[in-house]
Amino acid sequence: MGLEVDIIFKIAGVGIVVAFLHTVLDQVGKKEYAQWVTLFGFIYILFQVASIVDDLFQKIKSVFLFQ
Amino acid sequence: MVKLIGAIFIILATTWTGFEAAKHLSERPRQLRQLRSALQSLEAEIMYGHTPLHEAARRLAAQLSNPLSSFFEGFAKKLTDTETTVKDAWEDSLKDVWKQTAFKQGEFEIMKQFGETLGRHDRISQQKHIMLTLSHLEREEADAVDKQAKYEKMVKSLGFFSGLLLIILLI
Numbered sequence: 001m002g003l004e005v006d007i008i009f010k011i012a013g014v015g016i017v018v019a020f021l022h023t024v025l026d027q028v029g030k031k032e033y034a035q036w037v038t039l040f041g042f043i044y045i046l047f048q049v050a051s052i053v054d055d056l057f058q059k060i061k062s063v064f065l066f067q
Numbered sequence: 068m069v070k071l072i073g074a075i076f077i078i079l080a081t082t083w084t085g086f087e088a089a090k091h092l093s094e095r096p097r098q099l100r101q102l103r104s105a106l107q108s109l110e111a112e113i114m115y116g117h118t119p120l121h122e123a124a125r126r127l128a129a130q131l132s133n134p135l136s137s138f139f140e141g142f143a144k145k146l147t148d149t150e151t152t153v154k155d156a157w158e159d160s161l162k163d164v165w166k167q168t169a170f171k172q173g174e175f176e177i178m179k180q181f182g183e184t185l186g187r188h189d190r191i192s193q194q195k196h197i198m199l200t201l202s203h204l205e206r207e208e209a210d211a212v213d214k215q216a217k218y219e220k221m222v223k224s225l226g227f228f229s230g231l232l233l234i235i236l237l238i
Contacts, residue, residue, distance in 0.1 A: 010238070013231075014232065014235055014236070015234040017180070017228050017231050017232045017235065018232070020224070020228050021225070021228050021229075021232070024220075024221055024224050024225060024228070025221070025225075028209075028217055028218060028221045029217075031222075044236070059105060
């Protein structure tokens with residue numbers, strides 16, 4: 001349980017910081033960099049979430065398929 | 068505990084980098100203003116004071132603050148002590164002091180071109196050359212002020228937030 005709460009906080013932190021970076025870069029007119037920062041933040045979080053979901057599927061498999 | 072100390076180090080380092088970059092941005096218009104007033108006093112020395120160049124440079128060095136002061140001081144020293152032309156002395160002292168200033172390549176070219184005209188004409192054309200250099204520098208200063216207003220805040224917050232992001236990713 002501890003691990004999962006940790007990962008949620010991490011995702012939230014990355015989200016907040018990336019949102020701030022996006023606003024700051026947007027304000028000075030560096031729109032293209034802002035887009036890239038958001039995109040990379042999104043991809044990073046996507047990888048994290050994908051690995052967790054993979055864990056979940058493995059668990060389901062081991063419970064229901066009796067391997 | 069060690070993690071916390073590392074995190075503090077990272078955030079201090081990136082914030083400091085941001086502030087240093089911001090300082091560079093705010094230093095450039097200030098030094099350009101100083102340089103313009105220096106050239107204006109040089110013009111006054113030449114036009115109304117009839118001062119020899121090394122004497123005028125020494126007075127300017129006394130009036131100004133670093134790094135421009137050391138530039139004019141080096142220039143005056145080279146003129147009196149060594150056997151060179153004004154152009155070479157100007158360029159050499161410009162190169163010596165360049166690393167300490169916040170100027171960019173554009174200003175370097177302007178100053179170099181000005182050094183080529185220095186001391187080669189009568190007073191009236193010398194004044195015209197000073198005016199030309201002043202107007203060039205004014206343009207650069209407007210550009211520098213523009214850049215400062217645009218990027219100073221961004222660089223500061225960018226440093227802080229990139230440190231924060233790095234910490235979150237590493238924890």
